[in-house]
Amino acid sequence: MNSSVSIRDLSLNFGAISVLKDLNLEINDGEFLVLLGSSGCGKSTLLNCIAGLLDASDGQIFIKGKNVTWEEPKDRGIGMVFQSYALYPQMSVEKNLSFGLQVAKVPQQEIDKRVARAAEILQIQPLLKRKPAELSGGQRQRVAIGRALVRDVDVFLFDEPLSNLDAKLRSELRVEIKRLHQSLNNTMIYVTHDQIEALTLADRIAIMKSGIIQQLADPTTIYNKPRNLFVAGFIGSPSMNFLRGEITKQGDQTFFAANGVNFSLAHYDTPEVLQAGRKVILGVRPEHVKVNENLGAEVHDATVDIEEPMGADNLLWLKHAGHTMSVRINGARRFSPGTALKLGFDMSLASIFDAETELRL
Amino acid sequence: MPDAIALKTADGRASGKSVSGPSGPKPKRVISPRNIMLYGTLFVAAAYYLLPLYVMIVTSLKGMPEIRLGNIFSPPVEITFEPWVKAWATACTGLNCDGLSRGFWNSVRITVPSVIGSIAIASVNGYALANWRFKGSELFFAILVVGAFIPYQVMIYPIVIVLREMGIYGTLTGLIIVHSIFGMPILTLLFRNYFASLPQELFKAARIDGAGFWQIFFKIMLPMSLPIFVVAMILQVTGIWNDFLFGVVFTRPEYYPMTVQLNNIVNSVQGVKEYNVNMAATILTGLVPLVVYFVSGRLFVRGIAAGAVKG
Numbered sequence: 001m002n003s004s005v006s007i008r009d010l011s012l013n014f015g016a017i018s019v020l021k022d023l024n025l026e027i028n029d030g031e032f033l034v035l036l037g038s039s040g041c042g043k044s045t046l047l048n049c050i051a052g053l054l055d056a057s058d059g060q061i062f063i064k065g066k067n068v069t070w071e072e073p074k075d076r077g078i079g080m081v082f083q084s085y086a087l088y089p090q091m092s093v094e095k096n097l098s099f100g101l102q103v104a105k106v107p108q109q110e111i112d113k114r115v116a117r118a119a120e121i122l123q124i125q126p127l128l129k130r131k132p133a134e135l136s137g138g139q140r141q142r143v144a145i146g147r148a149l150v151r152d153v154d155v156f157l158f159d160e161p162l163s164n165l166d167a168k169l170r171s172e173l174r175v176e177i178k179r180l181h182q183s184l185n186n187t188m189i190y191v192t193h194d195q196i197e198a199l200t201l202a203d204r205i206a207i208m209k210s211g212i213i214q215q216l217a218d219p220t221t222i223y224n225k226p227r228n229l230f231v232a233g234f235i236g237s238p239s240m241n242f243l244r245g246e247i248t249k250q251g252d253q254t255f256f257a258a259n260g261v262n263f264s265l266a267h268y269d270t271p272e273v274l275q276a277g278r279k280v281i282l283g284v285r286p287e288h289v290k291v292n293e294n295l296g297a298e299v300h301d302a303t304v305d306i307e308e309p310m311g312a313d314n315l316l317w318l319k320h321a322g323h324t325m326s327v328r329i330n331g332a333r334r335f336s337p338g339t340a341l342k343l344g345f346d347m348s349l350a351s352i353f354d355a356e357t358e359l360r361l
Numbered sequence: 362m363p364d365a366i367a368l369k370t371a372d373g374r375a376s377g378k379s380v381s382g383p384s385g386p387k388p389k390r391v392i393s394p395r396n397i398m399l400y401g402t403l404f405v406a407a408a409y410y411l412l413p414l415y416v417m418i419v420t421s422l423k424g425m426p427e428i429r430l431g432n433i434f435s436p437p438v439e440i441t442f443e444p445w446v447k448a449w450a451t452a453c454t455g456l457n458c459d460g461l462s463r464g465f466w467n468s469v470r471i472t473v474p475s476v477i478g479s480i481a482i483a484s485v486n487g488y489a490l491a492n493w494r495f496k497g498s499e500l501f502f503a504i505l506v507v508g509a510f511i512p513y514q515v516m517i518y519p520i521v522i523v524l525r526e527m528g529i530y531g532t533l534t535g536l537i538i539v540h541s542i543f544g545m546p547i548l549t550l551l552f553r554n555y556f557a558s559l560p561q562e563l564f565k566a567a568r569i570d571g572a573g574f575w576q577i578f579f580k581i582m583l584p585m586s587l588p589i590f591v592v593a594m595i596l597q598v599t600g601i602w603n604d605f606l607f608g609v610v611f612t613r614p615e616y617y618p619m620t621v622q623l624n625n626i627v628n629s630v631q632g633v634k635e636y637n638v639n640m641a642a643t644i645l646t647g648l649v650p651l652v653v654y655f656v657s658g659r660l661f662v663r664g665i666a667a668g669a670v671k672g
Contacts, residue, residue: 104571
C-alpha cells in the first residue's frame with residue numbers, strides 16, 4: 001500500500017510544554033484516518049503540523065513521498081476544513097470557493113469548471129451568490145468542504161468539522177462526508193473528540209492522549225481489543241465496566257477473582273498469558289453481559305439499582321458483588337429497581353489489563 | 362378537562378379557557394421617582410456642557426457694543442455674522458491679517474497625510490503582530506506600548522535635534538513624521554487587538570488557500586476591519602487636529618496649524634479684545650473634529666453591523 005502521509009519522529013514544543021512527543025504515523029493512500037482524543041491531547045496540533053500552520057520542533061512530515069516539513073501550507077497538496085467554517089464573511093460563496101484558485105492564478109475557465117463541479121457534488125449550486133452570513137450552519141460547512149474540494153488536493157484535513165452543528169445536522173453531514181470519501185477516494189485525516197464520528201467514519205482510528213498515540217487500529221479492533229485501559233475507557237458509552245482483582249487457578253481452570261466472586265476465563269482469547277496471582281483489571285462492555293437468558297455455564301447474581309430506558313436500548317445499573325456495573329439490553333426488556341437478576345459474562349469478548357502497566361493481556 | 366381546571370385555580374377566577382396570566386398592553390408610568398431622578402440628572406449634565414457652547418454661539422453672533430452691555434446669556438438683539446467672517450478671513454496675528462483660513466489649510470495639510478500614514482503603518486504593524494508571530498514579537502510589542510505611557514514633553518528636545526540633523530526641522534514633513542510616530546503605540550495596540558479578536562481560523566484558511574502576507578491583509582483582513590479603521594481615524598483626526606504643542610514647536614509661523622493660529626488671535630495683546638471674533642474662531646477650529654464625530658459615528662455603527670458575522 002502506498003503511503004500518502006508519513007510522519008516521522010514528530011515533536012512539537014510550546015516553550016517548555018511538550019505537545020507532541022516523537023510521533024510516528026503512516027497514513028495509507030485513500031485512507032480515512034481519525035485522530036480521536038479529548039481536548040488538549042494534541043490531535044488538532046498534529047493536524048496543524050500536517051497542514052503546515054505550525055512548525056514542528058523536530059521530526060519530518062512526508063506527503064506523497066515528498067518531504068514537506070518546511071513547505072508552505074499551499075505547497076503541501078492539502079485542503080482543510082475548520083470547526084468554525086472559517087468562510088471569508090465579505091465574499092460570496094462562489095468567491096469563497098474560488099479564492100484559493102485565483103491566488104494560485106488558475107485560468108478563469110478552469111476555476112469556473114471546478115467551482116461548478118464542487119457545487120454539484122455538495123449540492124450548493126443555489127447558494128453560490130449568497131454571503132456566508134445568509135447560510136445555515138450545515139450549508140456553511142458544506143461550502144467549507146467545497147473550498148477544500150476545488151483545490152484538487154491529495155489530502156483532506158478536517159478539524160472537528162461537525163462540532164458546531166446540532167445533533168441532527170451532524171449525523172446528516174457525517175453520512176455525506178463518508179459518501180464523499182467513498183466517491184473521491186482521497187486520503188482524509190479527521191480530528192474529532194466524538195467517538196461516534198470516529199467509529200462510523202474511520203478506516204483506522206488513532207487515539208491520542210498527552211501527545212502520544214495510544215492505539216492505532218481499525219474501529220472494530222479499537223472497540224473489541226483496546227490496547228490499554230485508557231483506550232478501553234475512552235471508547236464506548238457508557239464506559240466499559242472495570243473490575244479489579246487477580247488471576248487464580250483451580251486445577252487447569254483459570255479464574256478472575258474479585259470481591260469473592262470468580263469468573264471463568266476459559267473462553268478468553270489469550271488464556272496462556274494469565275499467570276496465577278497476577279493483579280489484573282477485567283473489562284466488560286455493557287452489551288457483553290447477558291441478563292436472564294443464554295447465560296452459559298457460569299451464572300452470577302445481581303440486583304437492579306437504576307434503570308435508564310433509552311428507546312432502542314435499556315441501560316441497567318446493577319449491584320453485583322459489591323460493585324456497580326452497567327448493562328445494556330434490548331429496550332423492550334424492562335426491569336424495575338430492586339429486581340434480582342441472573343447474569344452471564346461472555347469472556348471471549350472481555351479484555352483483561354495488567355493492573356500495573358494497564359496494558360491489555 | 363384537567364388543564365382548564367388548573368387554569369381556573371391558578372388564575373383565581375372562572376375564566377373560560379386559554380387566557381392565562383396578565384394580558385393587555387404593558388402599563389406605563391411616565392412620572393415616577395426613578396424617571397425624575399434619571400431625566401433630572403441627564404438634564405443637569407446636558408445643561409452643564411451645553412451652557413458654555415450656548416454662550417459662545419450667542420456671543421459670536423453679537424456686535425461689540427452689545428457684548429459690552431455684559432448680558433452674556435441674553436440672545437443677540439441684532440444677529441451679525443461679521444465676527445465669523447473676520448475670524449476666518451481678516452483677523453490679525455502679528456503682521457498677517459488673513460485670519461484662521463491660513464491655519465485651516467495648514468492643519469489640513471498636516472492632518473490628512475499624518476492620519477493616512479499613521480493608520481497605514483499601524484494597521485500593518487498590528488496585523489503582523491497579531492497573525493505573523495515572530496521570535497521576539499511580544500517583546501517588540503511591549504516596547505512599542507511602553508511608548509504610549511511616556512509623556513510627550515520628555516521627547517520634544519531629542520526630536521528637535523533629530524529633525525534638525527535630518528534637515529527637516531520646521532517643515533510640514535517633519536511635523537507629519539512626528540505625528541505619525543507618536544500615533545504608533547496606541548494605534549498598533551488598537552489594530553493588534555482587533556486583528557487578534559478576528560477568528561484565527563480565517564487566517565489559517567487563507568494560508569491554506571495560498572494567500573501571502575499582503576494578500577491576506579488586503580483581501581481578507583481589511584474588508585472585515587472597517588469599524589476599527591473608523592475608530593483609528595476618529596482618534597487620529599481629533600488628536601492631530603487639536604494638537605497645539607507639536608504644531609508650535611516643530612513648525613515655523615507660516616506653517617502654524619489652526620490651533621496655534623487660534624491661540625495667536627485670541628491671545629493677541631494689541632487693541633480691544635474682540636470677544637465675538639474669538640468665540641467664532643474657537644468654534645470654527647473645533648468644527649472639524651465635530652464633523653468627523655457626526656459623520657463617522659454613523660459609519661462606525663454601520664461598520665460594526667456589517668462586520669458582524671456569527672461564526
